[in-house]
Every structure is written in structure tokens, then in C-alpha cells.
Amino acid sequence: MLLEIEDIHVHYGKIEALKGVSLQVDEGEIVTLIGANGAGKSTTLKTISGLRPLTSGRITFDGKDISKVPGHKRVLLGIGQSPEGRGIFPGMTVEENLHMGAYARKGDLTKDMAEVYDLFPRLGERKKQAGGTMSGGEQQMLAIGRALMTKPKVLLLDEPSMGLAPMLIQQIFKIIEEINRRGTTVLVVEQNAQQALSLAHRAYVIETGKVVKSAPAAELLTDPEVRAAYLGGD
Numbered sequence: 348m349l350l351e352i353e354d355i356h357v358h359y360g361k362i363e364a365l366k367g368v369s370l371q372v373d374e375g376e377i378v379t380l381i382g383a384n385g386a387g388k389s390t391t392l393k394t395i396s397g398l399r400p401l402t403s404g405r406i407t408f409d410g411k412d413i414s415k416v417p418g419h420k421r422v423l424l425g426i427g428q429s430p431e432g433r434g435i436f437p438g439m440t441v442e443e444n445l446h447m448g449a450y451a452r453k454g455d456l457t458k459d460m461a462e463v464y465d466l467f468p469r470l471g472e473r474k475k476q477a478g479g480t481m482s483g484g485e486q487q488m489l490a491i492g493r494a495l496m497t498k499p500k501v502l503l504l505d506e507p508s509m510g511l512a513p514m515l516i517q518q519i520f521k522i523i524e525e526i527n528r529r530g531t532t533v534l535v536v537e538q539n540a541q542q543a544l545s546l547a548h549r550a551y552v553i554e555t556g557k558v559v560k561s562a563p564a565a566e567l568l569t570d571p572e573v574r575a576a577y578l579g580g581d
């Protein structure tokens with residue numbers, strides 16, 4: 348097991364956003380967490396990456412209890428996150444943004460940059476362009492590329508399809524598949540359940556802060572309840 352979350356509770360002030368979420372991610376998997384607006388998907392990812400503190404529960408990564416490890420140290424352990432809303436540095440160039448992803452690492456970044464440009468040729472064509480002037484899809488690519496520069500063992504992706512045209516969504520999901528094929532474990536949260544379930548090996552469904560279902564992704568694609576609630580069912 349690469350990542351295990353056990354019964355985590357997370358609060359925003361008095362609001363309990365996560366009410367005992369448990370999930371597991373094995374090395375080499377693509378796992379998706381799907382759910383409606385406000386169900387707790389982003390909060391789950393933020394808690395794994397250390398941006399939100401736990402009220403209770405435990406997070407184990409690579410055999411180590413990281414529940415109390417600060418976020419910047421979790422990056423060094425191999426947890427890379429591409430946040431919702433992308434969060435790139437708009438005034439910095441593509442190249443500088445990628446460098447920022449690797450700020451905590453020493454050594455030669457040329458090879459890692461080349462790998463990101465290989466995955467996202469579009470970024471390679473725009474190395475000197477300011478991040479903030481790129482299209483939504485390009486910024487999404489940049490955010491994922493920047494997270495890859497941390498050399499993560501697990502890549503956490505928050506709504507990679509958000510705000511993108513259908514063609515671009517396909518493209519981004521293909522690239523996520525390729526990232527996984529090259530050896531990175533992926534945990535992706537999505538409102539676009541159809542795409543996420545088509546991509547992932549396994550899936551969890553979260554409703555109002557609780558996991559209500561978990562199964563192989565292909566199984567959930569044909570699950571009547573999931574179809575009705577999340578796939579515009581029939």
C-alpha cells in the first residue's frame with residue numbers, strides 16, 4: 348500500500364467537511380474520488396498533501412505515519428499535488444513555473460524538464476510565455492507539469508477537467524494515463540465522473556463527507572445508482 352487514509356475527520360471551524368473518510372491507493376494505480384459539489388473531494392486531497400490539518404484519523408504514506416508531517420515535507424516524501432484552480436504563478440514564464448515545482452530539490456533539472464515537455468509539447472513551445480497569459484487548458488498542463496517536477500510517487504490531481512473544452516479534457520486524461528504508464532501513481536478527484544471512471548482502475552464515491560461506495564472503476568460505470576446520480580443516468 349502506497350497511501351492509506353483511515354477514518355479522517357476534517358473541520359473548517361465548526362463545519363465537519365470530512366466525517367470519517369477512509370481510502371487506499373496501491374503503487375501503480377490510478378484511483379479516482381468522485382462526488383458532487385461540496386462533497387469533500389478537494390478537502391480530502393488537501394488533507395493528504397498537508398494543506399488542511401486533521402481533526403482525527405491517520406494518513407500513512409510509504410509505510411510512514413504522516414498525519415502530523417507538515418505539507419512541505421510531504422512533498423519531499425513524494426506527494427505531489429496539482430491544486431484545483433491550478434494555482435500557477437501568472438507572472439512567471441512556463442519555464443520558471445516548472446523550476447518552482449522543483450525548488451526543494453537539488454541537482455540537474457534538465458532531464459526532468461525535458462520529460463515534462465515530452466508529455467506536454469505545448470509547454471515546450473511556450474517556455475518563455477507568462478503562465479497567466481496561457482489558455483485554461485495550457486495552465487492545467489502547466490500545473491500538472493509543475494507537480495511532476497517534484498518527482499512525486501503519488502500525484503494528486505484536483506479536478507483536472509474543470510473548465511476545459513471536451514477535446515482538451517480527452518487530451519488531459521490521455522496524458523494522465525501516460526504519466527501513470529511511466530510509473531507515477533495517481534489519485535484524481537473529479538466531478539466529471541464519466542471521464543474519471545473511464546480512466547481509473549478503482550474508484551470511491553464521496554457524499555457529504557463520507558465514502559459511500561468503492562469498487563473497480565469499470566464496475567461503477569455500470570452501477571445503476573452511480574449512473575443515476577453522477578453519469579446523467581438512464
Ligand code: ATP
Pocket residue numbers: 359362364382383384385386387388389390391538
Ligand atoms: P467542489 O468540487 O465544489 O470543490 P468538493 O467535493 O471538492 O467540492 P470541498 O471543497 O472539499 O468539496 O468542500 C467540502 C465541504 O467543506 C463543503 O461543505 C464546503 O462548503 C466546506 N468548505 C470547503 N472549504 C471551506 C473553507 N475554506 N471554509 C469553510 N468551509 C469550507
